Amino acid sequence: FCKNLLRQADVPTADFQVFRDADDAMRYIKGRFPGEHDRCPVVVKADGLAAGKGVLVCRRRNEALEAIDRIARDMEFGEAGAQMIIEERLEGQEASVLAITDGRTIVPLPPAQDHKPAHDGDKGPNTGGMGAYCPTPIVDDALLAWIEEHVLIPTIHAMKRNRKPYRGVLYAGLMLTPQSGTKVLEYNCRFGDPECQPMLMRLQSDIMDLLEGTVDQALDQIDPPVWDPRPATCVVMASKGYPGDYSKGSPITGIEAADALPDVKVFHAGTKLVGDKIVNDGGRVLGVTALGDSISKAKLNAYTAVQKIRWAGAWCRKDISDKALAYLEKQATEH
Incomplete structure (x- = not known):
């Protein structure tokens, strides 16, 4: 489709x-x-x-x-x-651009970058996403405007022409290729996981205003969302064996200590409460998310929180947001 x-x-x-x-x-x-x-x-x-x-x-x-x-x-x-x-197969940098639409008005959200492969350096099998950061510098304002004009708007118009008008979240997974420009890999009709976590860490206005405006077809009447200027990074902690078969039921410690750090929030995914203990109950277990004054500081804050959390077989990628740091370093040397 x-x-x-x-x-x-x-x-x-x-x-x-x-x-x-x-x-x-x-x-x-x-x-x-x-x-x-x-x-x-x-x-x-x-x-x-x-x-x-x-x-x-x-x-x-x-x-x-x-x-x-x-x-x-x-x-x-x-x-x-x-x-x-x-x-x-397309080669290049991946980016996620999410938007909220009521079928007439489109509100693009800040671009993010997911990390799909399981292991550092984008090695290993694909996963649901091992971490993300937002905003990503590889999608600048000019490219975001191009994506709105050439990707999001034509898609919404085509849905309307097909008598299937679309309201909700539109999540475009994109590949930024050096040879042939920006191409759409996929659409999802939901927020991205883990892109949503760093995005919501930065959202300072009420998300319910956006969601109600979408339902009521009134996005053109509400104030644009307000964002914390600081970037955010989310590191996914996973169960041993993921994305293949994985073990469940190990008690998790350190979540409260991680959550107590400044500008940190631990989002639960594959967890379960057994008695008074939280145990792992899925492949991707926690999304440890932090704000920082720069992408490198957000990364440091997130991994500092990750180090507080323990369970048998827990693992994560160690390089979430490194692509952004490499991109910024390259830009600095070129200018």
């Missing part, structure tokens, strides 16, 4: 093909990449909802064929894999 809508709305996105049959998908890959060891820069996606894990990034032909097997034959993602999309 999303890819067809993007094509209809003339919104830039990766070239793609849709398949319901594993054999057809295999033939397509073998036809495009006839050599057994050919480079095969594609992404194979389960078309349905798969908790952010149904996207398999491939580099070689055998990886693409294995991805098709996992999605369509092994049904690793259940019914989400009944239909799959094979699209060109």
Whole structure:
């Protein structure tokens, strides 16, 4: 649905093909990449909802064929894999631009950057997101205005033309490619997790005003949201084994100590109260989020809080927001 809508709305996105049959998908890959060891820069996606894990990034032909097997034959993602999309793999920086719309007015929110791969340096399998920071310097004001004009507005107009007017949160996952500009990877009709956490840390006005304005089709009548000028960073703490099979039920300590630090908030995700103890009960367990006077200070504050929290097998990425710091350093040397 999303890819067809993007094509209809003339919104830039990766070239793609849709398949319901594993054999057809295999033939397509073998036809495009006839050599057994050919480079095969594609992404194979389960078309349905798969908790952010149904996207398999491939580099070689055998990886693409294995991805098709996992999605369509092994049904690793259940019914989400009944239909799959094979699209060109885009290279560049990812960014998340969220907006709230009542179907007539669009209120873009500050851009954020998620970290999907499990391990430092963007290595390992995709996850639901291992951390985020907001705002991201890779989306400046000029690019944000371009995204509003060429991505968000055409999408809302296309929905209206299709007699399916959209009201709510529109979350565009974007790839900023050096070769072909900004392209849409996906849309979600919800806030991003973990992008939402640093965004809400910065929101100083009442989010209910935005949500009620959306429901009442009155976004043009409310004051724009007010943001803390300081950036925020969220570090996701996960259970051992995630994004694969993981253990549950380990008591968590240190949440109160982390929450007591200035400008820190610990958001719960995969937790459960057993008696008077909080235990881990999911893959992504906590979103440890902090404000700071700079991105590096927000990172330091978040990881200082992370160090207070313990449970058996807890882990996190250590490099959340480093891409922003590298980008800012490069900009400084170029100017």
